[in-house]
Amino acid sequence: MSDRFGFFSDELYFIAAGKHPAWGYVDQPPLVPLLAQGIEHLTGGSLVALRTVPALGAGTGVVIAALAARELGGGRLAQLLAALVYGLAPFVLMTGHVLATGGLDINLATCTVFLLLRWIRVRDDRLLLWIGVVTAVEVQVKYVSVSFWVVFLICALFLGPRDILRRPRLWTGAAVVTLSALPGLVWQARHDWPQIEMTKVIAQEVRDAGAGGFGFIGAVLSICGFAGVVFFVYGMVRLLRSSAYRAYRSLAWSILGVALVYAISDGRAYYLAGYLVVPLAAAAVAFEGKAGRPLWKWLSVPVALLSLGLVPIMLPMYPASALNHSPDGLSKDTFGWPDMADTVAGVYRALPDGTRRNTVVVTDGYSQASALDRYGPARHLPPVYSGHRGYWYFGRPADSVTTVIYVGADKPYLDRYFDTVRKAGTVDNRLHVSNLNRGQVIWLCEGPRQPWSRLWQSFYHLTAVTPRGDTPSK
Known part of the structure; x- marks a missing residue:
């Protein structure tokens, strides 16, 4: 299925860009172009090999969603629910079968926020170093994670856990991230910061699509899917209001804060996607406790069927002859x-x-x-x-x-x-x-x-x- 039609335009661009290795590019950091060109060189141009990377990333995100539910006290049903809802979300289905910066960034952000979730519970400072390593890799894919960390540190200062700001390993991890980003920033500075101009272009594209400002809310909900919308909204309510999740409240406010930043700056909805694993997991734990109630049983079947119905729409599970009748714009752009x-x-x-x-x-x-x-x-x-x-x-x-x-x-x-x-x-x-x-x-x-x-x-x-x-x- 991964090679049914052909290369996506960005995949071809990454392969071409990788032939011109640099510390940075106008529209992205260097990791994905170098990765794409490396796979192209080693496999002789195998599209299946190229798309194995995003598929593994999406699978890892599904596992992390289950682990996040366990961190929040969920049992097997909660872990299964979190994995299913995350795995069926359109942002996973869309990015899990093409190599793109968005997909890798989403999965790295998911990993980062899970490690942060776990640190809040166990206070093992080794996790802060791993967070630094993962974030250092993430800034080689996209720079958008900086927004999350600025907002989270502000939330931690006012809402806690304040002691994270006094942990030396947090700042050691921050130094690792800075060193990782430094060559790319030097490249940007030497070329008059084209990434800033690129951000303005993206913002205009978002506004033209009606996904800026208040439209950002609808754009985020649309990438969550039917079950994802229910779990995201209910999970945010639980994180903000339940005393059981008081320790994680700064994470919830960070997600809202980052959403506000992207809404004001006209960022793309998927920039937020990786952090949604936290409310999805919180909702899965809450729904696990309601599994025996009639209302839950009555709602779960249609929501599950609607979510499953997205799979053949979002993935190229049909012959090329059906492309003209498909709403799958991404697959259409891989053809011809x-x-x-x-x-x-x-x-x-x-x-x-x-x-x-x-x-x-x-x-x-x-x-x-x-x-x-x-x-x-x-x-x-x-x-x-x-x-x-x-x-x-x-x-x-x-x-x-x-x-x-x-x-x-x-x-x-x-x-x-x-x-x-x-x-x-x-x-x-x-x-x-x-x-x-x-x-x-x-x-x-x-x-x-x-x-x-x-x-x-x-x-x-x-x-x-x-x-x-x-x-x-x-």
């Missing part, structure tokens, strides 16, 4: 990359021999560039470049390049940079699956108006789509 490469190769082969020698491919999005980087060599395509996000840093066309096969954008935009621009084709796929790639126009652009050493700066963009025809042509 070789078809795109075939179309671009057809445009390239149609050029005269003399023209081909000075031709490269440039794409408007890193997704297309990454796919052509992988599938292009077998089709004898020339080098591929893109000005989108981190791909801009991977190199530019040589000044000798006079012809560009450009994937994406529109004629008014490209007229700014080339003497002649004409349509040469359109991206499609063999099943005409409607996805973000299908319908992209392929342009043949000749006569760059400046040397590429000067022109390339103009192609840099962070947004998913560069500005279009509202700017007059030069």
Whole structure:
């Protein structure tokens, strides 16, 4: 099932980025690109091997959910409930079968908050060192964990456990995290902090999707699933109100505080997902005590069936012929990359021999560039470049390049940079699956108006789509 359709666009990007190792990238720290390229190199490009990593991560998260329920005093039923609800949550189903920064970050955050939960109960300071190690790895995937720790330390100062702030091993762990993050921060500083600009772009994308501000609440609930919403809400109530969970109250307020930070700053809902294991586990323990009540029995069956019904929707458990009728947008975007490469190769082969020698491919999005980087060599395509996000840093066309096969954008935009621009084709796929790639126009652009050493700066963009025809042509 993991290799049913093809690579997800970000997976292709990570593989391409890993060929250009660095301490940081415009849009992320270095761990996932290096991991993706390492798996690609060792396995000869096995998609199954690549996706074994997120699958193992999701499985680990399910086990941690059960352990969290046990930490809160739950028996076997509570542990089973916590594992099932966590495992059936859309944020696990979506991220557990593709290699992405979000999935790894969620699982590392889940591990971190479980270790913190356990420290609160047993006060074993060795756990604080392990928390530091896990967080140090997490900041090599995403920097969002910093928000949680700032909020948690403030909550601990006012609500307890205050003694955690006096534990030397906490600050030793913090030093480990700082040392881990330092090379990436130096890279960001040397490149004028592009990650900050990237955060602004993400915030705009969140606002455009209606998931910012109050919409963040709905976005979080949507990634929890049917059972997850019930367990999340009830678990938060239990953590905040039950005297049995007084020691963990700072964790509950930390989750609410981080949610507020992301709602105000228009962060993505899944940034919060890893920490939801605590209220899910608390609810599982509470429901274990109510298992014999008629209302519980009456509600559990439909909620369980609705949650199970998400599995075939969120996972690619159907043939490619059914993609056009599926709401699974992620799987749709894994289909058709070789078809795109075939179309671009057809445009390239149609050029005269003399023209081909000075031709490269440039794409408007890193997704297309990454796919052509992988599938292009077998089709004898020339080098591929893109000005989108981190791909801009991977190199530019040589000044000798006079012809560009450009994937994406529109004629008014490209007229700014080339003497002649004409349509040469359109991206499609063999099943005409409607996805973000299908319908992209392929342009043949000749006569760059400046040397590429000067022109390339103009192609840099962070947004998913560069500005279009509202700017007059030069």
